Amino acid sequence: EAGVTQFPSHSVIEKGQTVTLRCDPISGHDNLYWYRRVMGKEIKFLLHFVKESKQDESGMPNNRFLAERTGGTYSTLKVQPAELEDSGVYFCASSPNRGGYGYTFGSGTRLTVV
Amino acid sequence: GQQLNQSPQSMFIQEGEDVSMNCTSSSIFNTWLWYKQDPGEGPVLLIALYKAGELTSNGRLTAQFGITRKDSFLNISASIPSDVGIYFCAGYLSGTYKYIFGTGTRLKVLA
Numbered sequence: 518e519a520g521v522t523q524f525p526s527h528s529v530i531e532k533g534q535t536v537t538l539r540c541d542p543i544s545g546h547d548n549l550y551w552y553r554r555v556m557g558k559e560i561k562f563l564l565h566f567v568k569e570s571k572q573d574e575s576g577m578p579n580n581r582f583l584a585e586r587t588g589g590t591y592s593t594l595k596v597q598p599a600e601l602e603d604s605g606v607y608f609c610a611s612s613p614n615r616g617g618y619g620y621t622f623g624s625g626t627r628l629t630v631v
Numbered sequence: 632g633q634q635l636n637q638s639p640q641s642m643f644i645q646e647g648e649d650v651s652m653n654c655t656s657s658s659i660f661n662t663w664l665w666y667k668q669d670p671g672e673g674p675v676l677l678i679a680l681y682k683a684g685e686l687t688s689n690g691r692l693t694a695q696f697g698i699t700r701k702d703s704f705l706n707i708s709a710s711i712p713s714d715v716g717i718y719f720c721a722g723y724l725s726g727t728y729k730y731i732f733g734t735g736t737r738l739k740v741l742a
Contacts, residue, residue: 521673550729559635560674560719560732573728608673617662617681617723620730622673 519543521623523609529629535597538626540609542591548572548612549592550620551584555605563607566592567615578603599630633658637720637733644710645741652736653704654720662723663696663703664730669716677718678705710740 522541530536542549551563563582564574568589577584581600586592596603606627610620637654644650654663662681666674678689680696680703687694693706703720717737721730 526671548728552732557734559734560721562729562731565728576729610673615728617664617679617725617730619664619676619679622666622675624671624673 521609521611521621523607523623523626525626526624527627527629529631530599532601532630533598535595536599536628538594538596538607538609538628540592540594540623542609542611543613543621546611546613546621547589548615548620549586550610550612551592551594552608552610552622553605554608554625555602560608563594596628599628601630604628604630633722633731635720635722635731635733637736639736640734641737641739643739643741646710646712648710650707650710650714650738651704652718652720653702654722654733655702656722656731657701658722658724659700660722660731661700661725663694664721664723665692665694665703665705666719666721666732667716668719668735674719707738710738712740712742714738715740 549566554560562576565572566586583595606625608625610622665677668674678694685696691708717735720733
Protein backbone atom coordinates (compact mmCIF):
# COMPACT_ATOMS: atom_id res chain seq x y z
CA GLU A 518 0.00 0.00 0.00
CA ALA A 519 1.23 3.51 -0.74
CA GLY A 520 2.36 5.51 2.27
CA VAL A 521 1.52 9.04 3.28
CA THR A 522 2.66 11.41 0.56
CA GLN A 523 3.53 15.05 1.11
CA PHE A 524 4.24 17.73 -1.47
CA PRO A 525 6.43 19.65 -1.88
CA SER A 526 9.35 18.14 -0.02
CA HIS A 527 11.02 21.55 0.29
CA SER A 528 9.78 25.10 -0.08
CA VAL A 529 11.66 28.36 0.28
CA ILE A 530 9.51 31.47 0.27
CA GLU A 531 9.85 35.09 1.24
CA LYS A 532 8.20 36.56 4.28
CA GLY A 533 4.71 37.70 3.38
CA GLN A 534 4.18 35.15 0.63
CA THR A 535 1.68 32.32 0.66
CA VAL A 536 2.51 28.62 0.66
CA THR A 537 0.22 25.60 0.40
CA LEU A 538 1.33 22.20 1.59
CA ARG A 539 -0.44 19.05 0.49
CA CYS A 540 -0.85 15.67 2.13
CA ASP A 541 -2.27 12.48 0.64
CA PRO A 542 -2.99 10.01 3.44
CA ILE A 543 -3.04 6.24 3.11
CA SER A 544 -6.19 5.26 1.28
CA GLY A 545 -9.02 4.47 3.67
CA HIS A 546 -7.48 6.27 6.65
CA ASP A 547 -10.17 8.53 8.06
CA ASN A 548 -7.82 10.21 10.54
CA LEU A 549 -5.35 12.77 9.24
CA TYR A 550 -3.01 14.83 11.39
CA TRP A 551 -0.69 17.76 10.84
CA TYR A 552 2.36 18.24 13.05
CA ARG A 553 5.29 20.65 12.88
CA ARG A 554 8.86 20.50 14.08
CA VAL A 555 10.74 23.74 14.48
CA MET A 556 14.50 23.09 14.38
CA GLY A 557 15.76 21.37 17.51
CA LYS A 558 12.41 21.31 19.22
CA GLU A 559 9.67 18.77 19.71
CA ILE A 560 7.25 17.61 17.03
CA LYS A 561 4.18 19.63 17.85
CA PHE A 562 0.54 18.84 17.10
CA LEU A 563 -1.31 21.25 14.82
CA LEU A 564 -4.64 19.63 14.04
CA HIS A 565 -6.62 16.46 13.47
CA PHE A 566 -9.21 15.65 10.82
CA VAL A 567 -11.70 12.83 10.95
CA LYS A 568 -12.76 12.45 7.36
CA GLU A 569 -13.49 16.05 6.26
CA SER A 570 -14.25 17.39 9.75
CA LYS A 571 -11.78 19.15 12.01
CA GLN A 572 -11.75 17.12 15.23
CA ASP A 573 -9.16 19.21 17.03
CA GLU A 574 -7.38 22.32 15.79
CA SER A 575 -6.06 23.43 19.15
CA GLY A 576 -2.45 23.36 17.96
CA MET A 577 -2.84 25.78 15.07
CA PRO A 578 -0.54 28.72 15.87
CA ASN A 579 -2.78 31.52 14.60
CA ASN A 580 -5.24 32.48 11.89
CA ARG A 581 -2.53 32.69 9.26
CA PHE A 582 -2.79 28.89 9.07
CA LEU A 583 -5.72 27.27 7.28
CA ALA A 584 -6.18 23.53 6.87
CA GLU A 585 -8.76 21.85 4.68
CA ARG A 586 -9.69 18.31 3.80
CA THR A 587 -12.39 18.52 1.21
CA GLY A 588 -14.08 15.21 0.50
CA GLY A 589 -12.21 13.51 3.28
CA THR A 590 -9.27 12.52 1.09
CA TYR A 591 -6.20 14.70 0.72
CA SER A 592 -5.55 17.71 2.91
CA THR A 593 -3.94 21.10 2.37
CA LEU A 594 -2.31 23.42 4.87
CA LYS A 595 -2.02 27.02 3.75
CA VAL A 596 0.14 29.61 5.43
CA GLN A 597 -0.79 33.17 4.49
CA PRO A 598 1.12 35.42 4.93
CA ALA A 599 4.19 33.45 5.97
CA GLU A 600 6.41 34.75 8.76
CA LEU A 601 10.00 33.82 9.62
CA GLU A 602 8.90 31.80 12.67
CA ASP A 603 6.81 29.52 10.44
CA SER A 604 9.99 27.83 9.20
CA GLY A 605 10.23 24.18 10.12
CA VAL A 606 9.30 20.71 8.94
CA TYR A 607 5.59 20.06 8.54
CA PHE A 608 4.59 16.43 8.92
CA CYS A 609 1.33 14.85 7.93
CA ALA A 610 0.26 11.52 9.38
CA SER A 611 -2.72 9.24 8.98
CA SER A 612 -4.30 6.34 10.83
CA PRO A 613 -7.33 4.11 10.35
CA ASN A 614 -8.52 4.65 13.90
CA ARG A 615 -8.17 7.14 16.72
CA GLY A 616 -6.19 6.17 19.75
CA GLY A 617 -2.69 5.33 20.83
CA TYR A 618 -1.82 2.82 18.14
CA GLY A 619 0.64 4.95 16.23
CA TYR A 620 0.39 6.92 13.04
CA THR A 621 2.06 6.55 9.67
CA PHE A 622 3.95 9.74 8.94
CA GLY A 623 4.81 11.28 5.61
CA SER A 624 8.34 12.43 4.83
CA GLY A 625 7.48 16.00 5.67
CA THR A 626 7.71 19.36 3.92
CA ARG A 627 10.67 21.50 4.95
CA LEU A 628 9.49 25.11 4.85
CA THR A 629 12.01 27.92 4.97
CA VAL A 630 10.75 31.48 5.19
CA VAL A 631 13.41 34.07 4.38
CA GLY B 632 0.85 22.62 27.91
CA GLN B 633 2.24 19.15 28.46
CA GLN B 634 5.92 18.65 27.81
CA LEU B 635 8.16 15.65 27.58
CA ASN B 636 11.76 15.93 28.69
CA GLN B 637 13.85 13.66 26.52
CA SER B 638 17.52 12.98 27.20
CA PRO B 639 20.18 12.99 26.13
CA GLN B 640 19.80 15.52 23.32
CA SER B 641 22.54 13.85 21.31
CA MET B 642 24.93 10.94 21.56
CA PHE B 643 28.08 9.90 19.77
CA ILE B 644 28.86 6.23 20.31
CA GLN B 645 31.11 3.55 18.89
CA GLU B 646 29.64 0.78 16.78
CA GLY B 647 28.81 -2.19 19.00
CA GLU B 648 28.04 -0.12 22.09
CA ASP B 649 24.70 -0.11 23.85
CA VAL B 650 22.58 3.04 23.94
CA SER B 651 20.04 4.23 26.45
CA MET B 652 17.69 7.22 26.26
CA ASN B 653 14.68 8.24 28.28
CA CYS B 654 11.66 10.48 28.49
CA THR B 655 9.99 11.95 31.52
CA SER B 656 6.78 13.89 31.96
CA SER B 657 4.95 15.72 34.70
CA SER B 658 1.73 14.13 33.45
CA ILE B 659 0.65 10.51 33.12
CA PHE B 660 0.06 8.82 29.80
CA ASN B 661 -1.88 5.71 28.76
CA THR B 662 0.51 4.87 25.94
CA TRP B 663 4.17 5.53 25.26
CA LEU B 664 5.60 5.25 21.78
CA TRP B 665 9.10 5.44 20.37
CA TYR B 666 9.75 6.67 16.84
CA LYS B 667 12.89 6.93 14.72
CA GLN B 668 13.44 9.54 12.04
CA ASP B 669 16.02 8.93 9.32
CA PRO B 670 17.38 11.96 7.44
CA GLY B 671 14.84 13.27 4.93
CA GLU B 672 12.15 10.89 6.10
CA GLY B 673 9.24 11.01 8.50
CA PRO B 674 9.23 9.34 11.90
CA VAL B 675 8.67 5.60 11.86
CA LEU B 676 7.12 3.75 14.78
CA LEU B 677 9.55 1.43 16.58
CA ILE B 678 7.75 0.31 19.71
CA ALA B 679 4.40 1.01 21.39
CA LEU B 680 3.80 0.41 25.11
CA TYR B 681 0.29 0.19 26.55
CA LYS B 682 0.64 -0.83 30.18
CA ALA B 683 2.55 0.54 33.15
CA GLY B 684 5.60 -1.63 33.79
CA GLU B 685 5.47 -3.20 30.32
CA LEU B 686 8.81 -4.17 28.80
CA THR B 687 8.75 -4.75 25.05
CA SER B 688 11.47 -5.70 22.57
CA ASN B 689 11.78 -5.25 18.83
CA GLY B 690 15.01 -6.87 17.69
CA ARG B 691 17.89 -5.03 19.34
CA LEU B 692 15.51 -2.42 20.76
CA THR B 693 13.92 -2.67 24.20
CA ALA B 694 11.56 -0.14 25.70
CA GLN B 695 9.78 0.12 29.02
CA PHE B 696 6.69 1.94 30.21
CA GLY B 697 7.48 3.37 33.65
CA ILE B 698 5.50 2.23 36.67
CA THR B 699 4.41 5.79 37.46
CA ARG B 700 3.17 6.19 33.83
CA LYS B 701 5.23 9.36 33.64
CA ASP B 702 8.35 7.99 32.01
CA SER B 703 9.74 5.57 29.47
CA PHE B 704 13.15 4.47 28.28
CA LEU B 705 14.55 2.98 25.10
CA ASN B 706 17.65 0.81 24.91
CA ILE B 707 19.49 -0.18 21.75
CA SER B 708 21.95 -3.02 22.09
CA ALA B 709 25.05 -3.55 19.96
CA SER B 710 24.56 -0.42 17.86
CA ILE B 711 25.24 -0.50 14.12
CA PRO B 712 25.75 2.39 11.64
CA SER B 713 22.14 2.28 10.42
CA ASP B 714 20.95 3.13 13.93
CA VAL B 715 21.93 6.72 13.13
CA GLY B 716 18.97 9.09 13.28
CA ILE B 717 16.73 11.01 15.64
CA TYR B 718 14.72 9.06 18.19
CA PHE B 719 11.51 10.57 19.54
CA CYS B 720 9.41 9.48 22.45
CA ALA B 721 5.70 10.27 22.39
CA GLY B 722 3.01 10.04 25.02
CA TYR B 723 -0.67 9.51 24.42
CA LEU B 724 -3.56 10.19 26.77
CA SER B 725 -6.86 8.45 26.04
CA GLY B 726 -9.51 10.74 24.66
CA THR B 727 -7.10 13.40 23.44
CA TYR B 728 -6.40 11.72 20.07
CA LYS B 729 -3.01 13.37 19.73
CA TYR B 730 0.54 12.60 20.76
CA ILE B 731 2.89 14.74 22.79
CA PHE B 732 6.42 14.32 21.46
CA GLY B 733 9.78 14.76 23.10
CA THR B 734 12.49 16.98 21.59
CA GLY B 735 14.37 13.99 20.20
CA THR B 736 17.71 12.26 20.78
CA ARG B 737 20.14 12.52 17.88
CA LEU B 738 22.24 9.38 17.66
CA LYS B 739 25.49 9.17 15.74
CA VAL B 740 27.36 5.89 15.47
CA LEU B 741 31.09 5.88 14.77
CA ALA B 742 32.24 2.84 12.83
